[in-house]
Amino acid sequence: MTKPIEFYFDFASPYSYLAHKQIRRIEEKENIKINYKPIFLGGLHKLIGITAAAFINSKAKFMIKDCKMVSKKLNIKFKFNPLFPINSLNIMRGLLTINSNIKDSYIDSFFNAYWQDGLNLNDEKIIFDILKKCKVKKNDFLKKIKDQKIKYKLKKLTQEAYDKDIFGAPTFMVNEKIFWGQDRLVYALDEFFKKN
Amino acid sequence: MTKPIEFYFDFASPYSYLAHKQIRRIEEKENIKINYKPIFLGGLHKLIGITAAAFINSKAKFMIKDCKMVSKKLNIKFKFNPLFPINSLNIMRGLLTINSNIKDSYIDSFFNAYWQDGLNLNDEKIIFDILKKCKVKKNDFLKKIKDQKIKYKLKKLTQEAYDKDIFGAPTFMVNEKIFWGQDRLVYALDEFFKKN
Numbered sequence: 001m002t003k004p005i006e007f008y009f010d011f012a013s014p015y016s017y018l019a020h021k022q023i024r025r026i027e028e029k030e031n032i033k034i035n036y037k038p039i040f041l042g043g044l045h046k047l048i049g050i051t052a053a054a055f056i057n058s059k060a061k062f063m064i065k066d067c068k069m070v071s072k073k074l075n076i077k078f079k080f081n082p083l084f085p086i087n088s089l090n091i092m093r094g095l096l097t098i099n100s101n102i103k104d105s106y107i108d109s110f111f112n113a114y115w116q117d118g119l120n121l122n123d124e125k126i127i128f129d130i131l132k133k134c135k136v137k138k139n140d141f142l143k144k145i146k147d148q149k150i151k152y153k154l155k156k157l158t159q160e161a162y163d164k165d166i167f168g169a170p171t172f173m174v175n176e177k178i179f180w181g182q183d184r185l186v187y188a189l190d191e192f193f194k195k196n
Numbered sequence: 197m198t199k200p201i202e203f204y205f206d207f208a209s210p211y212s213y214l215a216h217k218q219i220r221r222i223e224e225k226e227n228i229k230i231n232y233k234p235i236f237l238g239g240l241h242k243l244i245g246i247t248a249a250a251f252i253n254s255k256a257k258f259m260i261k262d263c264k265m266v267s268k269k270l271n272i273k274f275k276f277n278p279l280f281p282i283n284s285l286n287i288m289r290g291l292l293t294i295n296s297n298i299k300d301s302y303i304d305s306f307f308n309a310y311w312q313d314g315l316n317l318n319d320e321k322i323i324f325d326i327l328k329k330c331k332v333k334k335n336d337f338l339k340k341i342k343d344q345k346i347k348y349k350l351k352k353l354t355q356e357a358y359d360k361d362i363f364g365a366p367t368f369m370v371n372e373k374i375f376w377g378q379d380r381l382v383y384a385l386d387e388f389f390k391k392n
Contacts, residue, residue: 049251056244058361062374069383165254178258183379187265 005034005192006173008161010041012088014067014080017115019170019182020107021076023024026189036107041169042087048167054085070182079118086114089154090145091121096153097144098136099182105137201230201388202369204236204357207285210263210276213311215378216303217272222385232303234291237365238283239354244363250281266378275314282284282310285350286341287317293340294332301330308319 009016023034045052053059064080071078091110098106109130112117119126128138144150171180172188179188205212223295241248249255260276267274287306294302305326309315315322324334340346368375368384375384
């Protein structure tokens with residue numbers, strides 16, 4: 001039995017995108033599957049009382065440059081989304097409504113839309129185009145993301161992350177150990193591959 | 197003429213210690229000298245309105261584990277100081293009072309005391325032992341760290357860092373570019389060694 005690697009993320013987080021791109025490479029190279037765990041980062045920060053980097057001027061300015069720098073070094077296509085800080089709530093909720101066989105495609109498509117192409121996902125037309133490519137029916141989607149059960153589900157997943165002492169995204173979890181930040185993926189993999 | 201690498205640090209910051217140890221290796225290997233810039237991290241955070249990781253429970257818990265993990269990977273001796281969060285104000289001020297020929301020895305000794313040996317530097321006897329090794333006269337030291345000019349000097353250095361959009365420690369600065377965190381030393385060196 002293999003211990004899982006969990007990946008806590010929010011589409012709104014550019015560092016989550018950078019982690020995601022590295023994960024996809026590793027999944028292919030190592031023939032493993034990493035368990036994607038959606039959380040609502042804004043909600044998590046609120047539970048803890050953290051002011052996100054996005055809302056601290058000097059930190060936000062650094063973050064933009066840093067993401068570009070890291071993406072260049074790792075050879076990851078990247079465009080800082082001009083709408084940052086982004087509200088990804090509907091797209092995060094949407095992930096909880098779709099069939100598991102299109103989950104990967106949905107995640108890849110929306111991460112790319114936000115941080116590779118820098119698209120405006122407040123524009124319903126752009127969302128609908130992506131949904132179409134993923135074979136998600138837009139009317140189903142629009143109805144389900146307003147469902148109280150779905151809203152509650154994302155809230156619960158965020159609360160569960162908080163209860164595990166997760167405080168940011170991206171976070172990796174292996175053997176109940178937390179690894180925060182895309183810089184720490186290599187440490188999470190060390191934990192995963194080490195012989196017990 | 198060589199462009200300088202500046203290293204903004206506070207003894208109170210364990211990641212500053214981890215950066216410092218890597219810097220010393222690089223200085224030796226590359227035969228360069230990195231310009232140490234003392235700042236009072238607590239003051240900087242206050243100027244910006246940042247709550248330090250030390251004061252956020254889940255973040256502080258991760259930080260302790262993370263520092264141990266990073267130090268192990270980089271083969272750096274490390275002991276998380278049980279008195280963390282630490283008030284390093286007197287030791288930071290002290291650095292501004294000593295002769296430049298003993299600056300390196302002072303920095304090495306106090307970083308090691310805090311984060312290699314995990315000593316209690318609220319204990320004057322421990323401070324005096326270190327000062328003696330660095331050939332700093334304790335009475336001079338005690339007098340000077342209470343001097344308003346020295347207090348103001350550290351405040352000014354911190355304000356200057358803030359004015360440059362520095363928001364944390366360790367921070368490296370090369371060619372007016374900011375690199376935040378010990379993870380980013382490699383990027384600062386890329387900037388330093390790149391041909392213009």
